[in-house]
Amino acid sequence: MNKTRNIYLRIVSYAAPYKWLIALSMVASLGVAGTNALIAYIVKPFVDDLLVAGDMGLAQIIPFLVVGITVIKGVSEYVQEFCLRIAGQRAIQDIRNQVFDHTMRLSMRYYVTKSSGSLMSRILNDISVMQSVFAEVLVTLLRESVTFVVLIGYALYLDWRMTLFAFLVVPAVALPAAAIGRQIKKFSRRGQAAMGDLTSVLEQSFSGIKVVKAFGCENQETSKFARVNAGYFSFIRKTIRYSAATSPLLEILSSVGVAFILWYGLNRVMMGEITQGEMFSLLTAIVLLYKPLKKLAKVNNEIQKATGAAERVFEVLDSEPEIVDAPDAIVLKECKGHVTFDKVTFAYEEEPVIADFSVSAAPGEVIAVVGPSGAGKSTFIGLLNRYYDPQQGRVLIDDMDLRTLTQKSLHQHLALVDQETFLFNDTLANNIRYGSSDADMAAVKEAARQAYATDFIDELPDGYDTMIGDRGIRLSGGQRQRICIARAILRAAPILLLDEATSALDTESEAMVQQALTNLMKNRTTFVIAHRLSTIMYADRILVLERGSIVEEGTHQELLGYNGFYARLYESQFRS
Numbered sequence: 001m002n003k004t005r006n007i008y009l010r011i012v013s014y015a016a017p018y019k020w021l022i023a024l025s026m027v028a029s030l031g032v033a034g035t036n037a038l039i040a041y042i043v044k045p046f047v048d049d050l051l052v053a054g055d056m057g058l059a060q061i062i063p064f065l066v067v068g069i070t071v072i073k074g075v076s077e078y079v080q081e082f083c084l085r086i087a088g089q090r091a092i093q094d095i096r097n098q099v100f101d102h103t104m105r106l107s108m109r110y111y112v113t114k115s116s117g118s119l120m121s122r123i124l125n126d127i128s129v130m131q132s133v134f135a136e137v138l139v140t141l142l143r144e145s146v147t148f149v150v151l152i153g154y155a156l157y158l159d160w161r162m163t164l165f166a167f168l169v170v171p172a173v174a175l176p177a178a179a180i181g182r183q184i185k186k187f188s189r190r191g192q193a194a195m196g197d198l199t200s201v202l203e204q205s206f207s208g209i210k211v212v213k214a215f216g217c218e219n220q221e222t223s224k225f226a227r228v229n230a231g232y233f234s235f236i237r238k239t240i241r242y243s244a245a246t247s248p249l250l251e252i253l254s255s256v257g258v259a260f261i262l263w264y265g266l267n268r269v270m271m272g273e274i275t276q277g278e279m280f281s282l283l284t285a286i287v288l289l290y291k292p293l294k295k296l297a298k299v300n301n302e303i304q305k306a307t308g309a310a311e312r313v314f315e316v317l318d319s320e321p322e323i324v325d326a327p328d329a330i331v332l333k334e335c336k337g338h339v340t341f342d343k344v345t346f347a348y349e350e351e352p353v354i355a356d357f358s359v360s361a362a363p364g365e366v367i368a369v370v371g372p373s374g375a376g377k378s379t380f381i382g383l384l385n386r387y388y389d390p391q392q393g394r395v396l397i398d399d400m401d402l403r404t405l406t407q408k409s410l411h412q413h414l415a416l417v418d419q420e421t422f423l424f425n426d427t428l429a430n431n432i433r434y435g436s437s438d439a440d441m442a443a444v445k446e447a448a449r450q451a452y453a454t455d456f457i458d459e460l461p462d463g464y465d466t467m468i469g470d471r472g473i474r475l476s477g478g479q480r481q482r483i484c485i486a487r488a489i490l491r492a493a494p495i496l497l498l499d500e501a502t503s504a505l506d507t508e509s510e511a512m513v514q515q516a517l518t519n520l521m522k523n524r525t526t527f528v529i530a531h532r533l534s535t536i537m538y539a540d541r542i543l544v545l546e547r548g549s550i551v552e553e554g555t556h557q558e559l560l561g562y563n564g565f566y567a568r569l570y571e572s573q574f575r576s
Contacts, residue, residue: 007310008303011130014095018087025083029143031076033150035069036288080143092131099123099316107322108387112348117200118193122312125199129309141299144292151292155285159274162264162282193312194232201228239305323386329406335413336398337363337494337525339384344393346383353379354548357393361525363494368528368536370566371545377529380545381499384527386410397495415493419500421480423471428457429464432486439490450520451486453479489520496526533570542566 015022100123155163201224265279339361346354354376361367369377382388383395386402395402402410423431432444439447444464448454456479460466468474475483488496498517514535530536537556544552544559544566552564559566 007307007314010314011306011310014091015087017094018090021083021087025080025087026146028076028080028083029146030150032073032080032143033147035073035076036147037150037154037285038069039284039288077143088131092127095130095313096123096127099127099313102317102319105321106319108382109322109348110319115200117197119316121199122316126309126312130306130313141296144295144299148289148292148296151285151289155282155289158278158282158285162268163286190235194228194235197228198225198232201225323389323407325406326404328404330400330404330409332397332400332405332409332413335494337361338396338398339495339525339527340394340396340399341380341383342394342396344383344390344395346379346388346390352548354383354390357548357550359543359550361527363525364523365541366521366526366528366539368530368539368542369545370530370533370536370542370569375545376548377545378499379548381416381497381527381529384495384497385414385416413493414495414497415488415491416497417481417484417488417499421477421484423468423475423480423483425467425470427462427465427467428460428483431468431483432464432490434487436487436490436492443490444486447486447490448483450489451482452515453482453486485517485520494524496521496524498526498528498530500529500531533573 103119103123152163201221262283265274265283268274269276269279341357341359344354344357345352353374357376357380359367369380371377379388383390384402386395386407389403397405397410397413424434429441429444432447433439436443441464445454448457448464456475457463457466466474517535518538528536528539533556536542539556541553542556542559543550544564546565552559552562552566554562560570561567
């Protein structure tokens with residue numbers, strides 16, 4: 001119960017910055033409630049004075065009164081709904097911005113354990129469900145609550161005994177409505193989780209469309225989507241079943257209250273205790289009262305759906321980043337490029353990927369790292385980027401532990417060219433400029449020239465303004481790689497990280513880019529991970545990793561002389 005209440009309060013807290021819009025909406029709600037009470041009030045003179053007594057003067061006034069009440073009610077409803085919806089949309093915008101900002105600051109381990117589809121679903125679908133709280137629920141809750149209070153006040157004023165008798169049915173309405181709400185919350189939360197699975201299937205199918213087409217697996221993907229979609233429907237069907245039961249149940253129970261008022265009221269009229277107009281005025285008030293009561297019960301269903309979605313959203317917000325800046329973190333202003341791994345041990349789970357690992361790179365030195373898959377090469381790059389912190393030992397830049405530096409200033413001195421060659425659905429210029437947003441067009445073109453990318457960029461109809469599609473799908477693998485290299489060149493960082501940077505290039509492109517990389521690596525500390533030994537033969541030092549430890553170290557010629565793992569790898573690649 002406390003958890004649910006805290007979630008309610010947490011959702012509503014996002015509306016606090018827009019309290020003046022909500023206050024104006026509350027004032028307008030009084031107008032809506034007041035007109036409903038006025039409708040019930042004029043029933044009495046309409047019956048007693050006009051229908052029974054035949055007061056024709058009143059007949060001239062009532063039409064204008066009805067129009068006036070309707071106009072006031074319409075304007076009040078417009079102001080109330082407009083203000084609340086604007087406040088709600090602003091609140092949802094704030095939540096979505098906060099969640100996305102928080103996910104960007106979460107550590108790499110979080111993304112390893114969570115699917116991107118699930119995160120997308122929480123930011124898009126779950127927050128959209130929460131939107132109903134601010135859009136529909138707040139409007140209905142405020143309007144119907146105020147209307148309910150005003151009408152019940154008027155009904156009690158007319159005849160408190162009849163009113164109390166009429167509302168003996170309220171507990172009978174509240175109990176099943178609460179039970180239905182709990183079921184809706186349960187299945188809505190499961191349904192949102194299933195929507196996350198559905199989003200994940202979509203994201204993977206669209207991202208891997210080339211592989212799907214190449215292997216002719218369209219039917220397989222369609223079947224997978226249909227299976228996950230059916231799972232989502234099974235939960236939504238249960239939510240609909242409970243939600244659909246709310247209205248008929250309330251109608252039946254409400255009719256009991258109305259029937260009792262008719263029976264009891266007509267008896268009192270015949271006994272002369274109240275007039276016909278008083279009875280019909282009270283009956284009108286009671287009937288109007290049941291309308292907000294039924295709407296409030298439906299609002300409870302929407303609140304339960306939103307609560308289930310909010311729990312999933314707040315789970316993301318409550319996830320703490322594993323990698324954070326120390327309270328006294330230092331801004332790395334200048335970097336010479338001296339890098340040291342001091343007895344570093346790191347494990348993703350229990351088994352160490354890197355164990356008691358030590359290496360030091362002098363400024364401007366080029367160090368290559370080779371080894372079999374799973375040897376710890378990419379982990380080495382990840383630790384230097386501070387995606388993770390080692391369980392033991394230290395990683396240092398210019399004799400400063402990475403944990404003592406701000407993450408932002410650290411990454412300003414690192415440039416990464418990764419094997420995934422990730423590009424954004426943006427222009428070529430903006431992809432090259434990514435991470436160096438203040439670079440002018442001349443610098444962008446110079447970086448592209450050094451990366452040997454100008455030959456194909458100049459042939460495109462829009463040149464540097466060409467939109468390249470999701471993940472750069474309009475470009476070939478080699479072209480994407482060269483754009484990523486141009487991005488790193490423009491970054492001009494003192495420490496360069498190349499993780500299979502030429503893996504997607506053909507022989508001709510590799511020769512061009514290798515020359516560009518050779519020029520780029522001058523006066524920069526460079527770490528090169530590669531399987532193709534042709535790209536690292538001229539490195540100052542080559543480290544051979546196996547099971548997270550350095551088993552061989554030296555220049556290309558020295559390692560060949562050891563006749564070990566490196567020599568065997570070289571022989572297998574250059575046997576021809």
